Amino acid sequence: MAANPVPDHVPPEMVRDFSLFTSPGMAPTPNGDPHAAVACVHAGPPIFYSPCNTRDGRGTWVITRATDQRRVLQDAESFSSHRSIFASALGEKWPMIPLELDPPAHGVFRSLLNPLLSPKRVTELEPAIRERAIMLIKRIAASGTSCDVMKDFAFPFAVNIFLRFLGLPDHRLDTFVGWAKDLLHGDDVRRPAAARTIVAFIDELAAMRCKEPVDDFMTFIVQTQVEGRQLTDEEVRGIGVLIFVAGLDTVAAAIGFDLAYLARNLKDQELLRSEPDRIALAAEELLRAYPTVQITRVATKDIDFEGAPIRKGDYVSCATMIANRDPAEFESPNTVDLAREGNRHAAFGYGPHRCLGSHLARREIVIGLEEWLARIPAFRIKKGTAPINYGGHVFGIENLILDWS
Amino acid sequence: MRIIVQKAKCQGHARCSAQAPDVFKLDDEGYILPGDIEVAEGEQRLASRGAQSCPERALELDRTPAARG
Ligand code: HEM
Ligand code: SF4
Numbered sequence: 001m002a003a004n005p006v007p008d009h010v011p012p013e014m015v016r017d018f019s020l021f022t023s024p025g026m027a028p029t030p031n032g033d034p035h036a037a038v039a040c041v042h043a044g045p046p047i048f049y050s051p052c053n054t055r056d057g058r059g060t061w062v063i064t065r066a067t068d069q070r071r072v073l074q075d076a077e078s079f080s081s082h083r084s085i086f087a088s089a090l091g092e093k094w095p096m097i098p099l100e101l102d103p104p105a106h107g108v109f110r111s112l113l114n115p116l117l118s119p120k121r122v123t124e125l126e127p128a129i130r131e132r133a134i135m136l137i138k139r140i141a142a143s144g145t146s147c148d149v150m151k152d153f154a155f156p157f158a159v160n161i162f163l164r165f166l167g168l169p170d171h172r173l174d175t176f177v178g179w180a181k182d183l184l185h186g187d188d189v190r191r192p193a194a195a196r197t198i199v200a201f202i203d204e205l206a207a208m209r210c211k212e213p214v215d216d217f218m219t220f221i222v223q224t225q226v227e228g229r230q231l232t233d234e235e236v237r238g239i240g241v242l243i244f245v246a247g248l249d250t251v252a253a254a255i256g257f258d259l260a261y262l263a264r265n266l267k268d269q270e271l272l273r274s275e276p277d278r279i280a281l282a283a284e285e286l287l288r289a290y291p292t293v294q295i296t297r298v299a300t301k302d303i304d305f306e307g308a309p310i311r312k313g314d315y316v317s318c319a320t321m322i323a324n325r326d327p328a329e330f331e332s333p334n335t336v337d338l339a340r341e342g343n344r345h346a347a348f349g350y351g352p353h354r355c356l357g358s359h360l361a362r363r364e365i366v367i368g369l370e371e372w373l374a375r376i377p378a379f380r381i382k383k384g385t386a387p388i389n390y391g392g393h394v395f396g397i398e399n400l401i402l403d404w405s
Numbered sequence: 406m407r408i409i410v411q412k413a414k415c416q417g418h419a420r421c422s423a424q425a426p427d428v429f430k431l432d433d434e435g436y437i438l439p440g441d442i443e444v445a446e447g448e449q450r451l452a453s454r455g456a457q458s459c460p461e462r463a464l465e466l467d468r469t470p471a472a473r474g
Contacts, residue, residue, distance in 0.1 A: 070460075070461070070462075111434060114417065114434035114435055115433050115434055115435075117435075118417075118431075118433065118434055118435035119419045119422070119423075119431065120435070341454070342454070342457050342458060343458075344420070344457075344458060344459070344460040345460070346460070348418070350460060350461060351416060351461075352416060354418060354461075358418065359419060359435065
């Protein structure tokens, strides 16, 4: 990945050799710990410049303190979300909605979508989520004393719930996982190809629901109104594509990181198994310790921020994995304490773009852990195997083979 | 005790109501209802926990004597 030259306005002493993509520990590493690797920035200044800190090798300012990230993310007027990252992979320019819109347009769409994923709505989805978790875990328990958690549980679980939410049948599950993988982790050929496939799929689904409405998410989107008009095709696409990409990898990775932690910490595992009431709080702590998303904004004007000359057009990174290890915000941030109280972690971001799916994601994670611990006896990482952890755009874990023989 | 609600800062994390659903009421979108909250005697502990769980710092405890009164 070729780094762009550091812009002239960035003082050389503010440049640091750090990147969520290329620093040590970010590449896929057996038994790696990319979260611990990024936590080291807290020994340094509150803001610095990283010459290569996006997938396409752009430089960004890096905000390390949670309180400063809050300031940036709550101030959409100075720090814009308008980047068209998905469309730009196709050489096009349309926003994913609401992710890449700024207020006030953002709020219009956000209000439209909020009720569909509100805490109340998610409570109604809970029985279906639980049924799915039980079905998958029963199958795993019946077929032996070992499994690949990501392949056999985390991905099928997350994708199924998402398909059900969109109103799609289950049989295309593997196809969807493949698209999502290529899109997030593919090379320069597979990524645009997957993006094109997903766009075509969403366009086609929208056209179908226009002609023959049913009771599902996409039908709602094509029928609903904002400001007295129907949505344009581009808006429908922007929403559909975002829902597709936002909730697959993130939930699956969270479940993977959680089970990997419990496999390595048998006391905590046994505590949650014998006292399942503790799982909801524990899941918050694991979201704090192992979050997955780097948030990026673009400065809309020149701003001097904690001594750093941010100039209009500069990228500003607010990595949730960095905020969540801030010692000024969390006591002993590098220690996992499953009973941690007052845990105001940043895994779902801050400000108006706070993860729309956060209530659903939380339910999925908690239910996944509850049903797993209730049905699978004491488990460890299988001897002779090593989970592969990686950093980058969305942190993740692969090859997580658990054993309970 | 009273809780001062800065509605404009609320982003719908719903952490407050996860701690104390009877104290912190949300609208249909999942955001806090406007208006400061008078907390009843027995609910103070839960309420302050809820207020302190807000990631956006939208909820502020007011423990001044007037508020207690
Ligand atoms: C553990 C799982 C998840 C994590 C860690 C996560 C994290 C995030 C973060 C950090 C943001 C803020 C991005 C920004 O400010 O630029 C975000 C936004 C978003 N997420 Fe999630 N997410 C998760 C699951 C989900 C799920 C399941 C869905 C869909 C149902 C979803 C849908 C969205 C949407 C639509 C946005 C954009 C909201 C807006 O711009 O107003 N997410 N997510
Ligand atoms: S925790 Fe804060 S942001 Fe979340 S609903 Fe309550 S007041 Fe709003």
